[in-house]
Amino acid sequence: MCLGVPGKVVEINGNVATVDFWGVRRQVLLDVVDEPVAVGDYILNHVGFAIRRIPESEIGETLALFEELLKAADQEDLMAGDVRAEIAGTREPRDDRA
Numbered sequence: 001m002c003l004g005v006p007g008k009v010v011e012i013n014g015n016v017a018t019v020d021f022w023g024v025r026r027q028v029l030l031d032v033v034d035e036p037v038a039v040g041d042y043i044l045n046h047v048g049f050a051i052r053r054i055p056e057s058e059i060g061e062t063l064a065l066f067e068e069l070l071k072a073a074d075q076e077d078l079m080a081g082d083v084r085a086e087i088a089g090t091r092e093p094r095d096d097r098a
Contacts, residue, residue, distance in 0.1 A: 004044040006054055006062050009037055019045060022070065 007019035007028070015030045017037060026048075030037055033050040037043060042059050043050035054062055 004046040004051055006042050006059075006066055007045055009039050009041050009043060012037070012039060017043070017050065019043060019050075021045070 005021060007021040007026075009017045010020050010025065011018040012030070017028050017030055018025055019028045026045075028043065028045050029049050031049065033043060033053060035053050037050060037053050042054040042062070044052040044054055044062075
């Protein structure tokens with residue numbers, strides 16, 4: 001099963017966005033996303049690629065669903081483990097400011 005994880009875009013540098021996933025920041029490529037993305041937007045991430053910008057009208061419901069999945073991780077729910085693996089599989093942000 002393929003899984004996408006929602007996250008909030010906090011920075012954009014060219015075609016790479018830094019995205020916050022429940023306090024974990026990762027870099028996500030914007031090459032295949034379905035429409036323009038701006039800081040503050042939520043995207044659906046799959047293996048390090050933003051595959052969809054989540055419409056504002058769907059953000060609350062989407063985040064609530066994933067909160068439930070993450071809570072289930074404490075009960076060793078297999079799908080929750082997939083969510084955590086998807087977040088872990090995205091790129092670590094680079095610090096190009098040094």
